[in-house]
Amino acid sequence: MDDAYWLFVVMVVFTVSSPGPGVLMTLDNAVAAGWRAAMQGVLGLALGAAVMAGLSSAGIGLLIRSSPPLFQLLKYAGVAYLFHLSFKTWRRDPKTPAPTGRREAAPAAGAARKRLLEGALLQTSNPKSLFFFLSVLPQVAHGAAGAAVATYCIVLVLIHGLYAGLAARAGVWLSRPGSARLLSRLSALMFFAFGVTMLTLTM
Known part of the structure; x- marks a missing residue:
């Protein structure tokens, strides 16, 4: 493997680990439902990343980058989805998290699919993901x-x-009604802030 590949790995590590909507979703899912449930959303993020990479490789990323209307459409779709997550998280019942002994139970198939889809939608609705692959992959x-x-x-x-593992371990304290309510409010505000920030995104 050449030096370019290892430089890519370093860039990926910094990109993936930096705070953003994906990291916030993972932390929020881990606190609300445990590590295994959070990993459903993580797999969705990975699936969305693969889709975005495929679109970039197919040349669709260049089309979007050269077409302001398409870029704006994708950007506003991402903003709308972040605002939806903000609203849903703000309204979440702080008593929803299961007791500690049940938090790591295997999630129901419907909930697992929902988290997988949410992760994929979050990743694919972010134009920055597309441009990362468009600019770095070649x-x-x-x-x-x-x-x-x-x-x-x-x-x-x-x-x-x-x-997700670190957040789940902190879940005993974070899942208390008062702490859970505070976390939900902070998460909702951060999703909203990410959405507002995306509004300023330009090509």
């Missing part, structure tokens, strides 16, 4: 785009899995 792929995308997804799952 520099490191050299005919091995699949390996680069797989690396990104693996790093994402590992780092978010660590975040």
Whole structure:
């Protein structure tokens, strides 16, 4: 593997571990429902990243980048979804988290699919993800785009899995009604802030 690949790995680690809507979703899911439930959303984020990488490789990213109306449409869809997450998180019942002994039970199939879909939607509704792959992949792929995308997804799952584990361990305190309500309010405000920030995003 050449130096460009390892530079890509370093960029991915910093990109994936930096605070953002994806990290916030992982932490929020871990506190609300435990590590295994949070990993459903993480797998959705990884799936969304693979889709965005595929779109970039197919040239659709260039089309969006060269078309202001398409870019604006994608941007406002992402903003609307972040605002939806903010509203849903703000209204969440602080008594929703299960008792400590039941938090790591396998999530129901419907809830698992919902978290998977939410993660994928969050990732694919962010134009910054598309532009990351559009600007970085050509520099490191050299005919091995699949390996680069797989690396990104693996790093994402590992780092978010660590975040989810740390958040789940803190869940005993964070799942108390008062603490859970405060966390929900802070998470909702952060989702809203991310949405407002995305409004300022330009090509």
